[in-house]
Amino acid sequence: MQTIRRLNAVSRALALGLLFATTSAAFAADGTPVQGGTLIYLEQQAHTNLYPPAGGFYPNGGILNQITDKLTYQNPQTLAIEPWIAESWSFNADKTEYTFKIRPGVTFSDGTPLDANAVAKNFDTYGLGNKDHHLPVSEVINNYDHSEVVDPLTVKFFFKKSSPGFLQGTATIGSGLVSLSTLNRDFDSLGDATHIIGSGPFVVSKETLGREVDLTARKDYNWGPKNLKQQGRANLDGIKVIVTNEDSVRIGALLAGQADFIRQVQAYDEKQAKDQNFPIYAAPTKGVNDGIAFRPDNALVSDLRVRQALLKATNAKQVVDTLFSPNYPQATSVVAKTAAGYVDLSNKLTYDPAEAKKLLDEAGWKPGPNGIRQKDGKTLALTVYESLPQPQNKEVLQLVSQQWSQVGVKLNILAGDAGSRVADNLDPEKTAAYVVEVGRADPDVIKSAFYPTNRDVLLQKGGSSSKVKNFRDDKLNDLLIAVSAEVDPKKRLALTGDVQNYLLDQAYVIPIFEEPQVFAGAPYLKGINFEAVGRPSFYGAWLEKH
Amino acid sequence: MSRYFSGRIGQAVLVLWAAFTVSFILLQVLPGDAILIKFQNPDMGLSPAQIADMRAVYGADVPVWQQYFHTLGNFLRGDLGYSIQAGVPVTDLLSSNFPPTLRLAVLGFVLATAVAIVIAFLSSLLHFGWLKSALQSLPSLFISIPTFWLGIALIQFFSFHLRWIPVINPGEWVGLILPIVTLAVPISAPLAQILIRSIDQVQTQPFVAVARAKGASRSGVLWRHVARNALLPALTIAGLLFGELIAGALITETVFGLNGLGQLTQQAVNNQDVAVLQAIVVISAAAFVGINLLVDLVYPLLDPRLKTSAGVHA
Numbered sequence: 001m002q003t004i005r006r007l008n009a010v011s012r013a014l015a016l017g018l019l020f021a022t023t024s025a026a027f028a029a030d031g032t033p034v035q036g037g038t039l040i041y042l043e044q045q046a047h048t049n050l051y052p053p054a055g056g057f058y059p060n061g062g063i064l065n066q067i068t069d070k071l072t073y074q075n076p077q078t079l080a081i082e083p084w085i086a087e088s089w090s091f092n093a094d095k096t097e098y099t100f101k102i103r104p105g106v107t108f109s110d111g112t113p114l115d116a117n118a119v120a121k122n123f124d125t126y127g128l129g130n131k132d133h134h135l136p137v138s139e140v141i142n143n144y145d146h147s148e149v150v151d152p153l154t155v156k157f158f159f160k161k162s163s164p165g166f167l168q169g170t171a172t173i174g175s176g177l178v179s180l181s182t183l184n185r186d187f188d189s190l191g192d193a194t195h196i197i198g199s200g201p202f203v204v205s206k207e208t209l210g211r212e213v214d215l216t217a218r219k220d221y222n223w224g225p226k227n228l229k230q231q232g233r234a235n236l237d238g239i240k241v242i243v244t245n246e247d248s249v250r251i252g253a254l255l256a257g258q259a260d261f262i263r264q265v266q267a268y269d270e271k272q273a274k275d276q277n278f279p280i281y282a283a284p285t286k287g288v289n290d291g292i293a294f295r296p297d298n299a300l301v302s303d304l305r306v307r308q309a310l311l312k313a314t315n316a317k318q319v320v321d322t323l324f325s326p327n328y329p330q331a332t333s334v335v336a337k338t339a340a341g342y343v344d345l346s347n348k349l350t351y352d353p354a355e356a357k358k359l360l361d362e363a364g365w366k367p368g369p370n371g372i373r374q375k376d377g378k379t380l381a382l383t384v385y386e387s388l389p390q391p392q393n394k395e396v397l398q399l400v401s402q403q404w405s406q407v408g409v410k411l412n413i414l415a416g417d418a419g420s421r422v423a424d425n426l427d428p429e430k431t432a433a434y435v436v437e438v439g440r441a442d443p444d445v446i447k448s449a450f451y452p453t454n455r456d457v458l459l460q461k462g463g464s465s466s467k468v469k470n471f472r473d474d475k476l477n478d479l480l481i482a483v484s485a486e487v488d489p490k491k492r493l494a495l496t497g498d499v500q501n502y503l504l505d506q507a508y509v510i511p512i513f514e515e516p517q518v519f520a521g522a523p524y525l526k527g528i529n530f531e532a533v534g535r536p537s538f539y540g541a542w543l544e545k546h
Numbered sequence: 547m548s549r550y551f552s553g554r555i556g557q558a559v560l561v562l563w564a565a566f567t568v569s570f571i572l573l574q575v576l577p578g579d580a581i582l583i584k585f586q587n588p589d590m591g592l593s594p595a596q597i598a599d600m601r602a603v604y605g606a607d608v609p610v611w612q613q614y615f616h617t618l619g620n621f622l623r624g625d626l627g628y629s630i631q632a633g634v635p636v637t638d639l640l641s642s643n644f645p646p647t648l649r650l651a652v653l654g655f656v657l658a659t660a661v662a663i664v665i666a667f668l669s670s671l672l673h674f675g676w677l678k679s680a681l682q683s684l685p686s687l688f689i690s691i692p693t694f695w696l697g698i699a700l701i702q703f704f705s706f707h708l709r710w711i712p713v714i715n716p717g718e719w720v721g722l723i724l725p726i727v728t729l730a731v732p733i734s735a736p737l738a739q740i741l742i743r744s745i746d747q748v749q750t751q752p753f754v755a756v757a758r759a760k761g762a763s764r765s766g767v768l769w770r771h772v773a774r775n776a777l778l779p780a781l782t783i784a785g786l787l788f789g790e791l792i793a794g795a796l797i798t799e800t801v802f803g804l805n806g807l808g809q810l811t812q813q814a815v816n817n818q819d820v821a822v823l824q825a826i827v828v829i830s831a832a833a834f835v836g837i838n839l840l841v842d843l844v845y846p847l848l849d850p851r852l853k854t855s856a857g858v859h860a
Contacts, residue, residue: 040715134599189633190633191633208805210632210810211803211809242714246698249803252705253713253714255706257709258705258715417818418817419576419818420577421578422586423577453594464586
């Protein structure tokens with residue numbers, strides 16, 4: 001009996017020792033990346049055009065972020081700009097001249113050097129466009145004039161006016177550096193991924209259009225961002241980016257071990273991944289929140305009181321609680337909490353249906369026979385198109401529509417074909433409301449969204465649509481210009497706060513939630529990183545088993 | 547014979563031209579166009595002036611009738627144009643997407659035919675009433691299963707639950723198993739339905755009774771005498787089912803993430819990629835015309851009586 005007990009004790013001690021051994025082994029495995037293996041990455045949509053300034057579209061950015069390097073690296077946590085291909089930089093007080101020192105020895109995957117000349121040609125193209133090759137101007141570069149190659153590793157950029165956003169602009173997905181041969185191609189031929197020659201840790205080795213892009217690690221890659229733990233070549237041997245449209249197939253394949261990483265996990269699928277210990281990666285997009293913008297050119301919403309009423313009739317908390325997970329925080333301003341220059345304006349975003357009704361009454365909209373308000377024979381019914389890239393947008397709009405109907409306003413939600421959607425969204429009479437969301441980790445993002453010659457979400461006269469009759473808000477536009485031109489970073493952030501206040505005071509936009517990019521990965525996939533607005537970087541990623 | 551052929555070919559050319567023209571008109575009538583859809587995408591960040599430049603580049607600012615004759619002329623020369631969305635020539639898209647769809651369609655059709663024949667013949671051979679009626683109700687069941695649902699259900703069960711067949715990155719042929727089944731089920735339904743009915747009909751005819759009286763077995767009569775006569779209506783339906791096959795391939799390819807004409811069509815429709823759509827419409831019309839021509843030519847082989855009528859000798 002005693003012997004048995006002793007044996008038991010011994011075996012228990014042994015087991016305990018073994019347990020320690022295994023846990024410490026696991027810790028070691030967790031810390032030291034394993035080299036090799038091919039990552040299977042499931043994308044929801046096929047990429048379109050891989051001209052780097054078109055990288056804002058997530059399927060494009062997901063590929064470009066692996067195959068191109070940027071001049072600078074934006075630390076996703078601190079948002080500070082750190083060295084990458086540029087070792088150092090300087091600028092004048094007006095921020096009209098920027099000088100970059102290029103890291104020596106960097107080459108594109110075709111063997112050509114990534115030197116000052118190549119960098120200059122890249123930004124000449126992104127800053128001015130190229131009419132002969134139909135390459136458009138990048139939205140992140142403002143007031144660009146010209147470049148100058150000072151010596152083989154020094155390049156200087158000149159701007160017509162102050163361009164304080166330029167330094168951050170060099171770190172964005174739209175400023176990926178490509179070889180001179182890539183810049184010499186026509187815009188149209190850049191839909192073929194194999195035509196994009198970058199200097200990144202991965203190279204496009206094969207492409208099946210609309211279906212799959214295969215990336216292979218560059219063995220000689222040795223110029224990752226200086227401050228990253230990962231240095232030298234990537235750990236993975238390759239990546240297969242496979243387009244899988246169906247949400248249920250992506251999540252099912254991940255959970256069944258057929259894929260290692262997937263983009264676009266719906267909020268309702270998060271739980272089943274978590275339950276099986278598959279980590280969810282929710283990367284904030286740090287820009288203009290997911291919400292509804294008005295087109296004040298349309299008589300229905302030209303009255304400030306009507307817009308304010310609809311802002312007060314919208315219960316963002318209910319939307320977030322009903323449809324989403326904690327990865328989708330309720331909006332507290334026009335931009336996300338993580339965005340540059342954010343100010344907390346939650347006091348301007350309170351849900352108050354009684355006040356909404358009062359405002360509508362004052363504006364002369366009286367409840368009609370079917371409960372929908374009317375004035376001068378017109379009904380207060382707005383139309384909005386569902387926005388396909390936004391998560392569960394149809395459900396969001398349906399819920400908002402229910403909330404608005406409580407105060408006697410009808411919201412028609414259209415799905416429509418792509419052509420009608422684009423055409424009608426340019427016509428304020430057809431779409432009094434519009435779904436808005438832009439991601440970028442710089443105060444310029446707010447200008448990108450609202451300025452007439454940028455995305456022009458409010459549709460102003462002289463902007464993107466010829467159908468606009470009167471509406472133009474020069475006070476707003478001046479503020480937006482000031483944000484993009486203010487050289488003092490502190491003042492610039494303060495101005496961004498002014499814009500947020502102004503937009504909500506005018507009730508031009510109803511922010512609903514902070515939109516994340518939600519990914520899920522296999523438990524054995526480690527070292528995934530995201531750039532500042534949620535595009536995955538597989539440079540430091542590794543597969544514990546493969 | 548040659549007059550018959552030249553007549554049929556003339557008809558075919560007319561059908562193709564009509565398909566081209568009607569699709570051109572319909573695509574023009576739709577609001578918006580591919581350039582607008584692609585470049586007005588806010589992620590492109592283009593100004594209105596830049597978009598106007600793009601329109602000029604693509605020749606979209608030319609009057610519609612000029613575009614029509616230009617495109618028609620190019621088609622006749624074999625130049626199918628450029629996909630605005632994918633940024634590559636349409637012929638490239640077709641050459642990479644046509645073979646997989648052809649393979650899927652042919653295999654799907656073969657399986658559908660096999661399933662239909664098994665159902666029809668078993669149900670006419672079996673004596674047990676309940677089993678017979680169970681088999682005979684299969685076609686109605688099959689046709690009422692939505693293709694996308696069947697695809698997802700098959701994936702969930704065989705790939706994710708049992709883990710027998712991977713859907714992501716499968717082997718070339720393994721990856722075809724589930725899509726073929728998905729495609730075959732709805733196609734087999736009308737074939738089986740027609741076969742069952744026509745077998746029943748043929749079996750009531752006097753020559754069947756004569757054959758039986760001469761001592762032929764039930765199955766012998768079915769195979770040697772009934773089958774041949776019962777196949778005719780099924781063959782007609784088979785020709786018409788080609789359209790179903792394309793539609794089924796569209797859904798199957800999307801659900802399984804397969805490369806092919808179906809997926810290409812879906813993307814082209816979403817993006818109003820006119821050049822791609824026109825090419826697909828004309829190719830589908832050509833295939834439709836070709837298959838039905840083939841069906842007409844096979845009739846006389848199955849039923850010699852048709853040789854003297856139908857106009858083959860005309």
